[in-house]
Amino acid sequence: LNDLKEYGYISLGKIFTDNECENFIQFLENKTCYNSQTAMQSSGNQINFELKKEKDNLKKNAYYCFNPEVTTNYEPFKKFISSKKIISLIDSYLNFKSEMYSSITWYNPQSNEDHYVHRKHRDHDDFKFLGMIIYWTNVDKNSGCLNIVEKSHEKSNQFKNKDLIGQAGTVYLVDFSSLHSGTKLINNHRITSFIRFGKFFNHATVIDGWSHTPL
Numbered sequence: 001l002n003d004l005k006e007y008g009y010i011s012l013g014k015i016f017t018d019n020e021c022e023n024f025i026q027f028l029e030n031k032t033c034y035n036s037q038t039a040m041q042s043s044g045n046q047i048n049f050e051l052k053k054e055k056d057n058l059k060k061n062a063y064y065c066f067n068p069e070v071t072t073n074y075e076p077f078k079k080f081i082s083s084k085k086i087i088s089l090i091d092s093y094l095n096f097k098s099e100m101y102s103s104i105t106w107y108n109p110q111s112n113e114d115h116y117v118h119r120k121h122r123d124h125d126d127f128k129f130l131g132m133i134i135y136w137t138n139v140d141k142n143s144g145c146l147n148i149v150e151k152s153h154e155k156s157n158q159f160k161n162k163d164l165i166g167q168a169g170t171v172y173l174v175d176f177s178s179l180h181s182g183t184k185l186i187n188n189h190r191i192t193s194f195i196r197f198g199k200f201f202n203h204a205t206v207i208d209g210w211s212h213t214p215l
Contacts, residue, residue: 001092008153008178009164016169020076021136025051025191031070033107037063037117039211049107062113062185068103068214071193077134080171081195090173090197094128101129101205102196102212108144109189118184120149123176129198133164133172136191140165144185146174153178 004010016024033049034042047064058064071077080086081100091098102125123129139145146164153175163183164172174180176196196204205213 001089004089004093004173004175007150009148009150009162009172009174011164011166012171012173014167014169015080015171016076016134016136018168021168024074024076024136027074028066028070028105028107028191031066033064033066035061035064037106037115038065038104038208039067040208051107058107059109059111060113062108062111062115063117064107064109065212066105066107068212071103071105071134071195072100072214077193090130093130093173093175094198096128096199098130098197099200100195100197100214101200101202102208103193103214104195104212105191105193107189107191108185110185110187115182117182120179120181122179123204125176125196125204126198126202129176129196129202129204131174131176132193132195132197133174134193134195135166135170136168136193137189138166138168139170139190139192141183142186143188144190145183146172147181147183148174149179151178 028049029051031049032046035047036042133146141163148162148164150160150162152159
């Protein structure tokens, strides 16, 4: 909790096994996805996700997103997110009883799209919120890791860029009011889940029309 408050992020380490990560990726097969970072920003066309058959056709866009239940219905995730220690850590950071207001899984292929999230920015979901990142694939500097500016969520003159890399199964907690950016994917592909905790009714849920809010 102290590190999260100081740096604006922490690694929880490798939470999910390699087998659980592989099963989650298989779990995505034939699920509906959309050709953008969020469904509301997409063309609205539903795409049947078939990684093995269509990976060469899923390169036009930098992001493809899945509906929230793809993540929340996955049993290993349900078990992990129900942990009293995890809930306590999140709520202690936020200083209120939180709700999971957004759940989104992304597939990122190699793409030439110049996406706006590759530029440094802050998220403005609410006055206080916290994000969880789950890497289902190995993520390094060449495979679309998240870059964060340490301590930029608070007033500080000791800013430092940090690439959040990790093996498949690694979980981070991140205060996305920090300066951060996605990075362009050069090698392989990336599959991640982004879960957000805070107040159920906030700027982000209204703008997204609760399209990524778990039922």
